[in-house]
Amino acid sequence: MSFDNSSFRPAPSRAAKTPSAAERRPPPAHYLIAHSDGGARGNPGPAAYGVAIKDETGRKVAELSQYLGHQTNNFAEYQGLIAALEYAVERGPKALKLISDSELLVRQIKGIYKVKNSTLKNLYERAKELIAQLEWFSIDHAMREHNRDADRLANEAMDKGMGR
Numbered sequence: 001m002s003f004d005n006s007s008f009r010p011a012p013s014r015a016a017k018t019p020s021a022a023e024r025r026p027p028p029a030h031y032l033i034a035h036s037d038g039g040a041r042g043n044p045g046p047a048a049y050g051v052a053i054k055d056e057t058g059r060k061v062a063e064l065s066q067y068l069g070h071q072t073n074n075f076a077e078y079q080g081l082i083a084a085l086e087y088a089v090e091r092g093p094k095a096l097k098l099i100s101d102s103e104l105l106v107r108q109i110k111g112i113y114k115v116k117n118s119t120l121k122n123l124y125e126r127a128k129e130l131i132a133q134l135e136w137f138s139i140d141h142a143m144r145e146h147n148r149d150a151d152r153l154a155n156e157a158m159d160k161g162m163g164r
Contacts, residue, residue, distance in 0.1 A: 025136060027056065027095065027097060027136060027138070028093070028095045028135065028136055029056075030055070030056060030093045030095065031055075031056050031093055031095035031096060031097060031136060032053055032054070032055060032056075032061065032084075032087070032088050032093065032095065032096050032097070033053070033054045033055070033056065033058075033096075033097045033099065034051050034052070034053045034054075034084035034087070034088075034096060034097070034098050034099070035051065035052045035053075035099045035100075035142075035147050035149055035150040036049065036050070036051045036077070036080035036081055036083075036084050036098055036099070036100045036147075036150050037049065037050050037051075037077070037080060037100070037101055037102075037147050037150035037151045037153070037154045038050075038073060038074075038075070038076025038077035038078070038079060038080045038102070038154060039073055039076055039151075039154045039155065039158065040071055040072055040073040040075075040076055041158060041162075043072055043073045044070055044071055044072045045070060045071075046067070046069070046070065046158050046161060046162050047067075047068040047069065047070070047071035047072065047073070047075065047076040047158065048065060048066060048067045048068055048076060048154045048155075048157035048158040048161060049064075049065060049066060049068065049076050049077070049079045049080030049083060049153075049154050049157070050063070050064070050065040050080065050149070050150045050151065050152065050153025050154035050155070050156070050157060051063070051064040051065070051080050051083050051084045051087070051150055051153065052149035052150050052153060053084065053087060062087060063149075063153055064080075064083045064084070064087065064153070065153040065154060065156060065157035066079070066083070066157055067157045067158060067160060067161025067162075068161075069161070073102075074102070074104060074105070074117070074120055075119060075120070075123070076154070077100065077102040077104075077105045078105060078120060078123035078124070078127065079123070080100070080150070080154070081098060081100065081105060081109070081127050082123065082126055082127055082130065084096065084098055085098075085127060085130035085131060085134070086130060088134060089130055089133045089134065093135075094133065094134045094135045094136075095134060095135055095136035095137070096134055096136070096137055096138075097137075097138045097139075097140070098137075098138070098139045098140070099139075099140050099141075099142045099146075099147065100139065100140075100141060100142070100147070101141070101142055101143060101144045101146075101147040101150075101151075102141075103141050106139050106140065106141040107141075108120075108124060109124070109127065109128075109131075109139050110139065
């Protein structure tokens, strides 16, 4: 007996079936769009995040990046998300569409996947606290080639942190 898993998908959690009210609403007139990326060379290894932020018209608003030392790729992805959220909460508008090439991060924030790693659980909780402070939030996955600015910023931060 053969098993065709091409159409197999894990059962979504309850949270995935009922998106938040903020996710169901269209974006407000003014919001930020943040392309976020995190990476680690060696995983774990030298790590950094990069975030390219634009307004709803596509005008560049900010570029954020930070070298994180010896960390995992997933840790760096969460730090990028948190940096974008903190920017939106502190500077406004308190509306953010985040785009990440980390399918794991996107699915964890949406409640499709559980967060099992204790370090990531703490970062997940911090992200959820920040999301709750926003008036509107959306998160989507994009392929790496559609996240080039954030990837460049993360790599530049890794290079700088490694003394290159």
